[in-house]
Amino acid sequence: MKILVPVKRVVDYNVKVRVKSDNSGIELTNVKMSMNPFDEIAVEEATRLKEAGKVEEIIAVTIGPDKAQETLRTAMAIGADRGILVKTDDAIDLGGVEPLAVAKILKGIVEKEKPDFVIMGKQSIDDDSNQTGQMLASLLDWPQATFASEIALEGGKAKVTREIDGGLETISVDLPAVITTDLRLNEPRYASLPNIMKAKKKQLDTIEIAETGVESTPRLKVIEVKEPAKRSSGEIVPDVDTLIQKLKNEAKVIG
Amino acid sequence: MTLLVVAEHDNKDLKPSTLNTVAAAKAIGGDIHVLVAGHSCQAVADAVSKVGGVSKVLKAEGAHLEHGLAEGLASLVLEHAGDYSHILAPGTTFGKNFMPRVAAKLDVQQISDILSVESENTFTRPVYGGQAIAKVESSDAKKVITVRTTGFDAVSAEGGSAEISDISAGDPNGKSKFVSLEESKSDRPELTSAKIVVSGGRGVGSGENFAIIEKLADKLNAAVGASRAAVDAGYVPNDYQVGQTGKIVAPELYIAVGISGAIQHLAGMKDSKVIVAINKDEEAPIFQVADYGLVADLFDAVPELTEKL
Ligand SMILES: Cc1cc2nc3c(=O)[nH]c(=O)nc-3n(C[C@H](O)[C@H](O)[C@H](O)COP(=O)(O)OP(=O)(O)OC[C@H]3O[C@@H](n4cnc5c(N)ncnc54)[C@H](O)[C@@H]3O)c2cc1C
Ligand SMILES: Nc1ncnc2c1ncn2[C@@H]1O[C@H](COP(=O)(O)O)[C@@H](O)[C@H]1O
Numbered sequence: 001m002k003i004l005v006p007v008k009r010v011v012d013y014n015v016k017v018r019v020k021s022d023n024s025g026i027e028l029t030n031v032k033m034s035m036n037p038f039d040e041i042a043v044e045e046a047t048r049l050k051e052a053g054k055v056e057e058i059i060a061v062t063i064g065p066d067k068a069q070e071t072l073r074t075a076m077a078i079g080a081d082r083g084i085l086v087k088t089d090d091a092i093d094l095g096g097v098e099p100l101a102v103a104k105i106l107k108g109i110v111e112k113e114k115p116d117f118v119i120m121g122k123q124s125i126d127d128d129s130n131q132t133g134q135m136l137a138s139l140l141d142w143p144q145a146t147f148a149s150e151i152a153l154e155g156g157k158a159k160v161t162r163e164i165d166g167g168l169e170t171i172s173v174d175l176p177a178v179i180t181t182d183l184r185l186n187e188p189r190y191a192s193l194p195n196i197m198k199a200k201k202k203q204l205d206t207i208e209i210a211e212t213g214v215e216s217t218p219r220l221k222v223i224e225v226k227e228p229a230k231r232s233s234g235e236i237v238p239d240v241d242t243l244i245q246k247l248k249n250e251a252k253v254i255g
Numbered sequence: 256m257t258l259l260v261v262a263e264h265d266n267k268d269l270k271p272s273t274l275n276t277v278a279a280a281k282a283i284g285g286d287i288h289v290l291v292a293g294h295s296c297q298a299v300a301d302a303v304s305k306v307g308g309v310s311k312v313l314k315a316e317g318a319h320l321e322h323g324l325a326e327g328l329a330s331l332v333l334e335h336a337g338d339y340s341h342i343l344a345p346g347t348t349f350g351k352n353f354m355p356r357v358a359a360k361l362d363v364q365q366i367s368d369i370l371s372v373e374s375e376n377t378f379t380r381p382v383y384g385g386q387a388i389a390k391v392e393s394s395d396a397k398k399v400i401t402v403r404t405t406g407f408d409a410v411s412a413e414g415g416s417a418e419i420s421d422i423s424a425g426d427p428n429g430k431s432k433f434v435s436l437e438e439s440k441s442d443r444p445e446l447t448s449a450k451i452v453v454s455g456g457r458g459v460g461s462g463e464n465f466a467i468i469e470k471l472a473d474k475l476n477a478a479v480g481a482s483r484a485a486v487d488a489g490y491v492p493n494d495y496q497v498g499q500t501g502k503i504v505a506p507e508l509y510i511a512v513g514i515s516g517a518i519q520h521l522a523g524m525k526d527s528k529v530i531v532a533i534n535k536d537e538e539a540p541i542f543q544v545a546d547y548g549l550v551a552d553l554f555d556a557v558p559e560l561t562e563k564l
Contacts, residue, residue, distance in 0.1 A: 016518060017383050026387060038500075094382060094389055099355070100364045123500060128382055129367045134325065134355035143326055143430035146352050149493065159434065163493045164348040165447075165502065166265075170434040171324065177430075183483060183500065184493060219364035220391040223377065228388050231525065234546040236537075240559045243531065243549055251529045251546065253451070253508040254475065254564070 001153075002057045004115040005046050006106055007039040007075050008092065009068040010126045023224040025094050026126075035071045038121025040078070041181040044188040045151065046119055047079025054153055057081050061109055063102050064092050069204060076199035077191035083202065084109065088209040088216070093126040095222035097209070103135035104214040110140060115176070117158065122147050122180040137178035145173050149184040256285030256375070259339040260309075261332060263349045264291065264299040266321060269306075271448045272345035272402075274409035277306055279402040280343050281410060282372040286310045288339070289417075292331055292424070294321035300419045307414040317424025322436070323349055326428035329356035334425055336361060336397065340375070346401035346503075347447075358399035365399045366391065370406035384499035385522035404447065405505035405526055439492050441479075446495070449478035451508045454497055454524070457484035458513020458534065458553055465490050467554070468512060471561045480504065480524075482514045498523035513553045516541025533557065 011017055012032040020027050035043075049055040060075035061084040062068045072083030086105055090096035110118065123130040137144035145151075145160035149168065152159040153175075162169045163182040173179075191199070209216060237243045247254045258280045263270040273289070280287045288311040291300045300314040313335070319327045332353070336342060342357060344350030346368040358365035369378040370388065377392045381403065446452065453475065455468040465479075472479045480502070481495040497504055499522035509527035514520060516532070516539055524530070525544050532545035535552050542548040549556055 011383070013519070017386050019387050026383060098364050100359060100362070103359060125499065126383055128384065128499070129365070130351045131355035131358070131365050131367060134352065135359035135365075137325075138329065138356035138359040143428070144352075144356070145431075146325070147348060162348075164352075165494055166436070167439040167492065167494050168437040169322070170436075172432045172434050174430040182493075184487065219395050220366065220393055223390040223392055225382070225387050225389045228381070228385060228525075231530075231544050231546075234530070234542075234544075234548060236542070236548045236550060240549070240551075240556055240563060243547055243560065244563055246547055247508070247529070247531070251508070253529050 001055045001116040002059070002113070003046050003055055004110060004113060004118045005042050005058060005060050005075065005080060006118070006120045007043065007060050007062050007071050008036040008124050009033050009062060009064045009071040010036045010124055013037055013125055019225050019227050023226060025091070025222065025225050035074050036121050036124050038123055038181050040188040041185050042119045042121055043075045043078045043080060044186050045181065048186065049153070050079060059084065059113055059115065061086065061106065063088060063097055063105055063209065065089060072204055073199050074191065076202045077196045078189065081202065083204040085204065085206045086209055086212060087206055090216070094225065095218050097216045098218050098220060099129045099131040099135055100219065101214055101216035102132050103139055105212045106136050107139045108212050108214065117176050117179060119179045119181065122182055133178045133180035142177050143173040144178045145171055146180040147182040148179050149182050151179060256340045257338060258283060258285050258287050258341040258343065259335065260287060260289045261342070261344040261350070262289050262291045262299065262303055263345050263347060264293060264296065266293045266296045267298060269299050269302045271409060272347050272404045274306065274412060275404035275407045276343050276345045276402045277308060278407035278410045279369060279372060280341065281308050282407065283341055283375050285340065288313060290315065290332065292320045292328055294318055302412070304417040304419050305413055305415050307411040309415050309417045312417050312419040313422050314419055315422050315424045317427065319427035320424055322433040324431050324433060325353035325356055326431050327425065328353045330428065331425035332357050333360050339397070341398045341400060343400045343402055346403050350401045354399060354401050361397055361399065363395040363397055363399045364393065365401065366393060367401050368403040369400055370403050384518050385525065386518065403503060405503050439494050443472060444476065444478045446478040446480055447502055447504055450506055451475045451477035452480050452504050452506045453477045453510045453512065454480035454482065454514060455485055455490070455512050456482035456514030457488065459485060459490060462490045467557045471557055474561050474564050482520050511541050512557055514541055515539045516544065
């Protein structure tokens, strides 16, 4: 089997971001960027399936700037066999290439590469859209299994356990399908130095976004980006008695 | 203008998230229709017909709609999409799952997790784990929207008298099948709608120790939540997770116990009215958002609090 893993270059999850002073977006110059954590989980899962002999080839794909090559190299250091960069100079967090356009571009790649399924993150931690996987599945008329915490491949189907608000749901989808990852699916490995070196030699193809034929003008115009309202600073209470007294008499949130 | 809200329910009860979503639809303005898609879900349709501000209930019943699988639900919504200017669903795992399928087929860029309505085409939404709020204007002819439930006060579940009309259940899409549901059952209030939430983090140390969190919650008639670290460590089930990639809560009172206050956790609870933090590390970032902080060992402070309340 062959699988496609879309990976996105996003701000590192440890970074406390700043809003640009002109309120046009988030300041990304000189900020640490990494692979979207959910996508790392997707690459790890794909790699484990390959190690288990269930998958022959893993293709990582990213839509992003030149620098997103690093994200592909990271994917290849974990276990992807080759990478595709769909290059754009537009933003990929806000007001640039949006999930709908990403899904359309991925659809084109799926039609060319013909993977048996696609595994990707449930959500980018920059735009927090949680859309692209579902949109891709929809455009391809494929079934989907989102928020996966367990995946079992059996006889042309995937049995997937999903993390939902009410607990854990298990569904079975026919392949090809789109699967999106949740936090408990696996714990991604750290790429070893030899694998990082090997990744540098793996095949990486670049295509310009214009070559995909997908119209990627944003549909959502970003009017402004602001910091959320600050909470007024609180106080440290000395003991449990004071806490109870404050909650009762000052905050009036308990009887 | 007519808007469609897709109801979240379990075929018996309407989920409160639907009432917040109707509130968002009301803020946009226009006639509000609500789709109840399910199996043997007459009781839900009846409940929706009484919701304030709803003018019509569309009820679609079919075995393939019982579990709200995305494929069938999306194609059903798409059959009716032509009649509506806006299509809304709660930004819960239910809405997040199927709505982008609808949007993609309509060639619409979905607007996820709206926090407020500025006009019929302009909305605010949190980005970067709530570290920023973006105001966005949609140029799409139709708007496909998921609603951050904490952004809108629920409309009243009473006072309406909408007609219920039966519609066809649409295509059973055979490519996806429900297998099982491991439902987390609890006698406590539901996490996202509880007035008080007590959450435990890695500091609690084990699943057994979580009993002290639960005792405090029971004393306060509160829901129990957790950080990702506590869920990953297996102290509590996944659906307890509060945060950027878990549940979003905004209760009257949120008590964070043994939680450091990572950005991703704050994203899910910092709109709570009053926040209490109990942590033995006075440097923990959680204290920066807490109204009342108690620097203490949770194993002393929490039992004492439970006892004295
Ligand atoms: C993609 C991604 C998504 C994420 N999504 C979420 C999410 O939705 N929700 C979420 O919560 N996290 C999320 N995280 C994880 C987040 O970054 C933090 O790792 C996590 O919130 C930490 O949990 P914690 O505060 O319980 O643990 P820690 O950070 O380890 O903090 C434990 C705290 O307990 C205190 N403590 C220890 N012992 C005691 C004691 N005896 N008495 C009092 N205090 C004590 C310590 O001082 C410490 O502050 C996400 C991370 C990533 C990468
Ligand atoms: N620019 C991109 N390049 C590659 N994959 C992407 C891109 N944007 C989103 N994705 C994929 O879609 C998932 C969900 O993203 P989103 O819908 O933006 O929350 C991510 O976890 C990625 O797997």
